[in-house]
Amino acid sequence: MKAPHDLLLACLLTMLLALSPMAQAQYQDGDYGREPPSEPGGPPSHEPGDGGDGSDWRVPAAVAGVVALTLVGRWLYQRSQAANAPESNDDEVLERMRREGPEFAPRYHGSAFAAIGMVRGDWPFILDFTHDRPILLTLRLSARGVPDIYTLRIPFEEGETGTHRLQFRLPQAFGDREQPAAIGITATDMSGERTASSFRINALGCGPRAVGSVAIEEVAFLPRRIRPQAGEQAFFRFFSHSTFPQAVAEFLRVEPAADGEQYFFVDEELIPGGVAAGRSIDPRRWDGRDLDQRLSPGAHRLQVRAWAPTGGWVTAWSDNRVRVSP
Structure with missing residues (x-):
């Protein structure tokens, strides 16, 4: 990894955040291997085990790449839809995470997975990863009071393989106090339909x-x-x-x-x-x-x-x- 390339990525992220700080997830056929919603504009159909009942922040335990892409997308969408629901149990999640830290599933796919971590507006977010083939990297965050799914998509073409470190600040829309957020990370080929087998995450974090x-x-x-x-x-x-x-x-x-x-x-x-x-x-x-x-x-x-x-x-x-x- 070369420093000039890191600086270029930082500038690119800054531009993306400034121009489009909140991007609503679009559920289209072929979008990250996910199926379209069961009804136009409605939520995707529920699958057992993906946390679709909205009762908890359960992380999908995917067993295959396409399944992982589907579950991560659906789970984040459902978190977004439930973000303002009165019955949301974010306070309980907040206290649990202060005691037990960020949460990952006991089983997850290395190129398409979700986690729960604390976020706050203007907090720095960091993601370090390695790949040896071109990929389309997608980072998504869904939190209470943020109606849309915050989304970054960055392609890494031929000649841009290796180890990369993305670091940027979250927009103020995430609020002025700490809260739990669903974090989805997917690495696919350029079609966005197949997980990238060469992707390897090295580090993930948020906060000062x-x-x-x-x-x-x-x-x-x-x-x-x-x-x-x-x-x-x-x-x-x-x-x-x-x-x-x-x-x-x-x-x-x-x-x-x-x-x-x-x-x-x-x-x-x-x-x-x-x-x-x-x-x-x-x-x-x-x-x-x-x-x-x-x-x-x-x-x-x-x-x-x-x-x-x-x-x-x-x-x-x-x-x-x-x-x-x-």
């Missing part, structure tokens, strides 16, 4: 503590292979630019697919006391087993979530992967 480079970096997860039954363990550590009172390391099994990788939650480890600015955590260990102490064979990636009750949050993924063998 999340930026200044990426707040959590140097996420190491080693060695490349362990045999738990032989007593071997994996080691991990990471560096933090900001102070976060709370942090957790999560271990995700990664399964390859023709339309992109799929991630499955396996195990987690709280980081006592959180992380301090300008420091790396001491190396910690993982034994290659899940929460029930069962062996978790296959490739695994480390996901680190760190947050403060106020001031923002960040999630970072390891570039390294550890394969667990019997």
